[in-house]
Amino acid sequence: MDALEAIFTRRSTRRLADTLPPEETIHTIVEAGRTAPTGHNSQTTHFFVITNREVLTELAELLKTEFAKMEPEPDMYISLKNAISAAKNGSIVFHYNAPVLIVAANRKGYGNAMADSACALENMMIAANALDLGTCWCNQLHWLTDNKAVRTYMEKLGLSEDETITGSIILGYGADGSPVRTERKQTGNPVTWVR
Numbered sequence: 001m002d003a004l005e006a007i008f009t010r011r012s013t014r015r016l017a018d019t020l021p022p023e024e025t026i027h028t029i030v031e032a033g034r035t036a037p038t039g040h041n042s043q044t045t046h047f048f049v050i051t052n053r054e055v056l057t058e059l060a061e062l063l064k065t066e067f068a069k070m071e072p073e074p075d076m077y078i079s080l081k082n083a084i085s086a087a088k089n090g091s092i093v094f095h096y097n098a099p100v101l102i103v104a105a106n107r108k109g110y111g112n113a114m115a116d117s118a119c120a121l122e123n124m125m126i127a128a129n130a131l132d133l134g135t136c137w138c139n140q141l142h143w144l145t146d147n148k149a150v151r152t153y154m155e156k157l158g159l160s161e162d163e164t165i166t167g168s169i170i171l172g173y174g175a176d177g178s179p180v181r182t183e184r185k186q187t188g189n190p191v192t193w194v195r
Ligand SMILES: Cc1cc2nc3c(=O)[nH]c(=O)nc-3n(C[C@H](O)[C@H](O)[C@H](O)COP(=O)(O)O)c2cc1C
Pocket: 010, 011, 012, 013, 014, 136, 137, 138, 139, 140, 184
């Protein structure tokens, strides 16, 4: 698959098989992220590639517990409000039981922290699609980056005190054998072309 096809056919795949992709394939996808551009070539994005089942389960449980302690506020981002409500009624989903979770972190207070991380995660999602693997951005860890219990857990995995969690993606084979590639209607992202 060429680069354009991989970009245009990428969709979020949330139903993934349990099977762990070969380490070499995961490595290629991670390298696709590591080679993404960074502001001033800072290369400060820190990637956690989590394939340990126990850690994946503990993280999902931790997020459920911590979101359940929060109260939705009127000016909160809608998805965050939904996550809190879902945690309270036990229906919250974090990583969809994916076999791989890739978490991105970057320097706290660095102006390009989110942009650099997003470039990297998008590179990984496109590379994964080219290799017939599915991905989906999962944002809950980012929302709880300042939560004490989440920080304590992530610091045990190697997060530095001066890093903030910018996002994460799940990765794996599609539950039906291939990643989701159904066409999506383009309803937004307007373009102003100035000729
Ligand atoms: C910044 C960002 C955050 C997202 N957070 C989540 C999330 O927490 N859970 C989820 O299931 N999908 C999440 N998504 C996936 C979007 O829902 C998805 O990209 C969008 O609906 C468009 O569908 P497509 O990816 O299939 O084209 C996120 C995507 C982005 C870019």
